[in-house]
Amino acid sequence: MSGERLAYRTCPLCEATCGLELTLAGDELQTIRGDRDDVFSHGFICPKGYALKELHADPDRVRTPLIRRPDGSFHRTTWDEAFELIAQRLVPLLAADRNAVAVYLGNPNAHLFENLLYLRVLARALGTRNIFSASTVDQFPKQMASALMFGTGTSVPVPDLDRTQHLLMLGANPLASNGSLMTAPDARGRLRALRASGGKLVVVDPRRSRTAEAADEHHFIRPGTDAHLLFALVHVLFAEGLADPGERLSGITDGIQTVRELAEPFTPEAAASVTRIEAGTIRRMARELAAADRAAVYGRIGTCTQEFGTLASWLVDVLNVLTGNLDREGGAMFPMAAAGHGNATGLPGRGRGARFGRWHSRVRGLPEIFGELPVACLAEEIETPGEGQIRALITSAGNPVVSTPNSGRLDRALGQLELMVSLDVYVNETTRHADVILPGPSPLRRSHYDLALYQFAVRNVAHYSPAALAPEPGVPDEWVTILRLTGVAAGLGPSADLSALDDSVARAAVERELSMPGSRIEGRDAEEVLAALEPRVGPERLLDLMLRAGPYGDAFAGEGDGLTLAALERAPHGIDLGALAPRLPDVLRTASGRIELAPEPVVADVARLRQSLAERNGHGLVLIGRRQLRSNNSWMHNLPVLVKGKPRCTLHVHPDDAARLELLDGEPARLRSRTGTVVAQVEVTDAIMPGVVSLPHGWGHDVDGTIQRVASENAGTNSNVLADELLLDPLSGNAVLNGIPVQVAPVRQPAAV
Ligand SMILES: Nc1nc2c(c(=O)[nH]1)N[C@H]1C(S)=C(S)[C@@H](COP(=O)(O)OP(=O)(O)OC[C@H]3O[C@@H](n4cnc5c(=O)[nH]c(N)nc54)[C@H](O)[C@@H]3O)O[C@H]1N2
Ligand SMILES: Nc1nc2c(c(=O)[nH]1)N[C@H]1C(S)=C(S)[C@@H](COP(=O)(O)OP(=O)(O)OC[C@H]3O[C@@H](n4cnc5c(=O)[nH]c(N)nc54)[C@H](O)[C@@H]3O)O[C@H]1N2
Ligand code: SF4
Ligand SMILES: [Mo]
Numbered sequence: 001m002s003g004e005r006l007a008y009r010t011c012p013l014c015e016a017t018c019g020l021e022l023t024l025a026g027d028e029l030q031t032i033r034g035d036r037d038d039v040f041s042h043g044f045i046c047p048k049g050y051a052l053k054e055l056h057a058d059p060d061r062v063r064t065p066l067i068r069r070p071d072g073s074f075h076r077t078t079w080d081e082a083f084e085l086i087a088q089r090l091v092p093l094l095a096a097d098r099n100a101v102a103v104y105l106g107n108p109n110a111h112l113f114e115n116l117l118y119l120r121v122l123a124r125a126l127g128t129r130n131i132f133s134a135s136t137v138d139q140f141p142k143q144m145a146s147a148l149m150f151g152t153g154t155s156v157p158v159p160d161l162d163r164t165q166h167l168l169m170l171g172a173n174p175l176a177s178n179g180s181l182m183t184a185p186d187a188r189g190r191l192r193a194l195r196a197s198g199g200k201l202v203v204v205d206p207r208r209s210r211t212a213e214a215a216d217e218h219h220f221i222r223p224g225t226d227a228h229l230l231f232a233l234v235h236v237l238f239a240e241g242l243a244d245p246g247e248r249l250s251g252i253t254d255g256i257q258t259v260r261e262l263a264e265p266f267t268p269e270a271a272a273s274v275t276r277i278e279a280g281t282i283r284r285m286a287r288e289l290a291a292a293d294r295a296a297v298y299g300r301i302g303t304c305t306q307e308f309g310t311l312a313s314w315l316v317d318v319l320n321v322l323t324g325n326l327d328r329e330g331g332a333m334f335p336m337a338a339a340g341h342g343n344a345t346g347l348p349g350r351g352r353g354a355r356f357g358r359w360h361s362r363v364r365g366l367p368e369i370f371g372e373l374p375v376a377c378l379a380e381e382i383e384t385p386g387e388g389q390i391r392a393l394i395t396s397a398g399n400p401v402v403s404t405p406n407s408g409r410l411d412r413a414l415g416q417l418e419l420m421v422s423l424d425v426y427v428n429e430t431t432r433h434a435d436v437i438l439p440g441p442s443p444l445r446r447s448h449y450d451l452a453l454y455q456f457a458v459r460n461v462a463h464y465s466p467a468a469l470a471p472e473p474g475v476p477d478e479w480v481t482i483l484r485l486t487g488v489a490a491g492l493g494p495s496a497d498l499s500a501l502d503d504s505v506a507r508a509a510v511e512r513e514l515s516m517p518g519s520r521i522e523g524r525d526a527e528e529v530l531a532a533l534e535p536r537v538g539p540e541r542l543l544d545l546m547l548r549a550g551p552y553g554d555a556f557a558g559e560g561d562g563l564t565l566a567a568l569e570r571a572p573h574g575i576d577l578g579a580l581a582p583r584l585p586d587v588l589r590t591a592s593g594r595i596e597l598a599p600e601p602v603v604a605d606v607a608r609l610r611q612s613l614a615e616r617n618g619h620g621l622v623l624i625g626r627r628q629l630r631s632n633n634s635w636m637h638n639l640p641v642l643v644k645g646k647p648r649c650t651l652h653v654h655p656d657d658a659a660r661l662e663l664l665d666g667e668p669a670r671l672r673s674r675t676g677t678v679v680a681q682v683e684v685t686d687a688i689m690p691g692v693v694s695l696p697h698g699w700g701h702d703v704d705g706t707i708q709r710v711a712s713e714n715a716g717t718n719s720n721v722l723a724d725e726l727l728l729d730p731l732s733g734n735a736v737l738n739g740i741p742v743q744v745a746p747v748r749q750p751a752a753v
Contacts, residue, residue, distance in 0.1 A: 675723065
């Protein structure tokens, strides 16, 4: 057809960062396919990528600001009116107490660079300590362990997937999730290649997941006991003289002997009784790991969202060090992102280290971590009267009523707020409580750069996509909306001069960079740098600064082939910056300038693990989750292409448990935990281990007041009604979302009349 054109962009939906090829005609999107020329994904795409077409067209997607009426219905309004209302109600609350206004940041922000860059600015202007995010129902244990060992929360070693010969994977299912803290488009293809080249994939999971099915070996593990298994592997390495970090790592690592002592009680026999993996198997796993030429241990959601999340995450990298696989080809390596990487800025090899607990939550006294408080304490901070009570909440791209523990309590708490403002594109379980909803544009109308995810990529790449379609009239870029809120928070009123405000944001960013010891543009002239960034504004100006001052950048030298945003604009399929390369010791930002293999807070927490070794009865039924290829957490169930077919929100039950509990396949069952009760449809399957049931998260769309017609008809069950907000991994404040004690009983249908 004439008038057709192609556009290329990165898929913004998950961590895999696939390149998409869009066929467009005028303002219409015709087709989406994988971009075969993408330097990283080489044409790979998943069903969610195709679903962008329905997301773009979804009539329920919010396209104008909405204001909630007293009866709970929403009416459309203008941006000016919406901001007048926000200013009127937010400013007095802030004037009385900055901490009265809380923020919750959801997962999509990690994929939206403009949000990442400008939400920081908003948070600073609000000046509140009540910052919450999806990170405390996700990866904080890994980031905590990384910060303690290597000095920054983004110094997360990722498996060098394309070159490893032995991958031990715990609590991850990349064949469904497409990878996490391991940005690797087409994880399935890469794992297949690993095995085809003679490598071995070993999966540890309470479920025989899709990834487990595609592995050489799968071991069922009792939920929440990965740290016991990992410690037992460490124990065997020492006991059998297999612990050998090599000269390179030994010379820069502290605490090896402490780890050896800590591992002593965790014999394979002791671990076997807790994990249900046989002692002989544990010994073999350790020997094979040690013997492999190039091996990596990798753990994800299953090892984080549990009561020993930080310990398990730490032990993953203890094993990578003890086997000499940290920071070497085919092992677990540190990516070097082109922009924004905390371990690639400033002076190399040493830093301030990790600092936590600078303030505490008001009610439970939980420590601040990476500038945030655990979202598991959000509800109590809203409910509990007194100074510092949360009276207003701003959410950005988050659905905590579905995604955080004890959802029922949070749902009720949100109803008590004096003001709630949601930056969101749906009226869903959370945003139905908002007084004002401010929408962002369709993904096709926004530019994209994976500022966060390239920090965890299995290859160093950079890819910028301009917006594929022109802005929709009346829907500003999301950074503009965030900046306008910032204006309100800063006392500049509902109609602040946003371009002046943006100039000051850019100037502050330039000045910070110029005054940073070790910066490639340290001491240069701010005016000169700002002039070189012209005529860019907004997130593109900040990104260009980061890229040019970054490790591959042109350092504003005006010559050579250093990376700039302009160079990325000329490369619609992305730029490959090469395979991961060793980065030690420069990558370290610990205060000692060494790898801290036995950081003090972690060592102190081992007592709790030892105690569980002694105490654990481990007989009761526990609930875990699971991800599904055609879901994206809670928010894409309104797209027919992703929910068609038979219902997927089923409760997996092992045949032995089903027989014992008289549960029948296809029939409803009632699940009960300390925090709530839900009903779900039973699916009897031996893909789950006995004593464990599994319900996917992100469902439960059958509540009043939402505007998601397709999702409401395919509602499923909200598993987080059952998750206990009082159970946390104490080191990271992360919620325990796997291994929740539950009782399950059949719901007998009344006999047919
Ligand atoms: N299709 C799809 N892709 C997604 C998402 C999505 O919702 N849908 N979400 C994205 C997000 S936000 C994230 S963080 C990533 C997560 O990516 P992954 O970490 O790969 O997530 P899951 O697929 O949930 O895999 C977790 C596995 O841990 C297992 N598990 C549960 N408890 C335990 C335990 O105690 N020990 C062990 N060893 N295993 C356990 C579960 O059975 C499950 O198979 O996925 C991202 N990608
Ligand atoms: N039981 C259990 N619970 C879990 C997990 C689990 O494995 N088990 N996983 C946890 C994990 S890893 C995560 S990351 C969290 C996710 O938790 P959340 O981030 O709170 O939830 P999401 O479902 O990702 O919700 C995303 C929100 O962003 C909105 N949105 C989408 N696109 C845009 C946009 O362009 N702009 C704006 N402003 N909004 C947008 C959507 O409408 C939706 O409201 O859930 C956690 N909860
Ligand atoms: S794997 Fe992730 S990034 Fe790739 S197409 Fe699917 S949702 Fe998009
Ligand atoms: Mo996540």
